Amino acid sequence: MKQIKIEGGHLLQGVINISGAKNSAVALVPAALLSDDIVKIDNIPNISDIDALNEILEYLGATVKREGSLMIIDSTNVINKEIPEAISTKLRASYYFMSALLGKYKKVEIYFPGGCSIGARPIDQTLKTFKALGANIEEEGNKYIITAEKLVGTTVQLDMPSVGATINTLLVAVKAEGETILKNAAKEPEIVSVATFLNNMGANIKGAGTSCIRINGVKKLGSCFTEVIPDRIEAGTYLLAGALIGKNLTIKNIIPEHIESLTLKLQEIGFSLEKGSDYITISSIEKMNPINIKTLGYPGFPTDLQQPITTLLTQCNGISELEENLYENRFQNVEYLNKMGANIKINDQKLEIEGPTSLLGTTVKATDLRAGACMVLAGLKANGVTTITDVEHVLRGYENIIEKLTDVGAKITLEEI
Ligand code: EPU
DSSP states (O other): OEEEEEEOOOOEEEEEEOOBOHHHHHHHHHHGGGOSSEEEEESOOOOHHHHHHHHHHHHTTOEEEEETTEEEEEOTTOOOOOOOHHHHTTOGGGHHHHHHHHHHHSEEEEEOOOOOOSSOOOOHHHHHHHHHTTOEEEEETTEEEEEOSOOBOOEEEOSSOOHHHHHHHHHHHTTSBSEEEEESOOOOHHHHHHHHHHHHHTOEEEOBTBSEEEEEOOSOOOOEEEEOOBOHHHHHHHHHHHHHHEEEEEEESOOGGGGHHHHHHHHHHTOOOEEOSSEEEEOOOSOOOOOEEEBOSTTSBOGGGHHHHHHHHTTSSEEEEEEOOSOTTOOTTHHHHHHTTOEEEEETTEEEEEEOOOOBOOEEEOOSHHHHHHHHHHHHHSBSEEEEEOTHHHHTTOTTHHHHHHHTTOEEEEEEO
């Protein structure tokens, strides 16, 4: 078990460099399996979710070399076999192997994926796409055995713009016969990055980043090189740290447009930001206006920043409202923020946050990845020492978080207990 200790109240100054996006990298790595040649992916973040995917690739017989942030994947000797429950339940993204293996070998045996417990997180939309393309799905408890004599392109309309189902459709349809038209697709930048990666291998995908994606199946996918896009959620988290307790804190190596829904909200609160083509600089301010936020798919306000921004809203002057529209159980951080002195009420899927309240260091828990980020932000701002338990969740998604925050002036340590 690991815990993070933070002595709060230290100004954050300097530059934080943003790593490759977790939610892009975790799709690119399984997608590499579709190639019949060697694939190179650079800017891979050093996080435990990537280690778990690496383990699955090697279990299947792929050769994986990691040189710093470069990952070289050779899938030519892959043997398509059942992926054991113990490894597929380590993370949500294991279900990208479901579609990559089905797309390449027309058969996959895998278990229901893992991931943060922030809601039910069904996979019905992915299964619906598989069926529409001609696959047969058998369920044995938690296990799925999915087979297809052939996969044939068709039109599929998602019931909601799911990121996972959109990426799974790309992966399964890329080698199917004919054209697959995906309607009501999710538009997140991570989807564009997967489509670009597959197109670099020789795929024919058009429209990624819009709600209608057209995938014309190809017979073979070859070698390619790609770079993971910057992590917009990591960038947003550190921007919020700067808003809470920063003095000219620069968040660098980012694509500012990817976090515009956050920067517009920060401006509504009263912040003035200095923006360049790949950076944003922020300082904390005295008086902050309360705001209202609703989480939505991209380009709306991301659910993954909902918990981190709650910490900032505890410091605004008045009542802010925050509505979570994607997950039914993503308020587990609230109990711990209140324990630190916040005044937050939960009404169904909405939070009412009354500020400003001073935060006082105590022992809190990282119940999930972004709840952990929320607690780190609270600890940076709080008076006294905050101890955050269960931080394995945080380490799944934030590369070198201790080093990055220490370098800009935070007093933060990681301890084994
Ligand atoms: N949904 C269904 N059926 C499906 C798929 C989704 O009902 O078949 C529902 C979900 O229950 C949820 C909503 O649709 O209410 C959105 O789910 P989506 O499929 O878009 O999410 P995901 O692919 O499971 C990814 C990220 C999440 C991020 C969401 C939304 C990865 C590995 N995970 O999840 O990231 O919250 O998109 O942007 O890419 C995180 O990084 O902390 C995280 C949870």
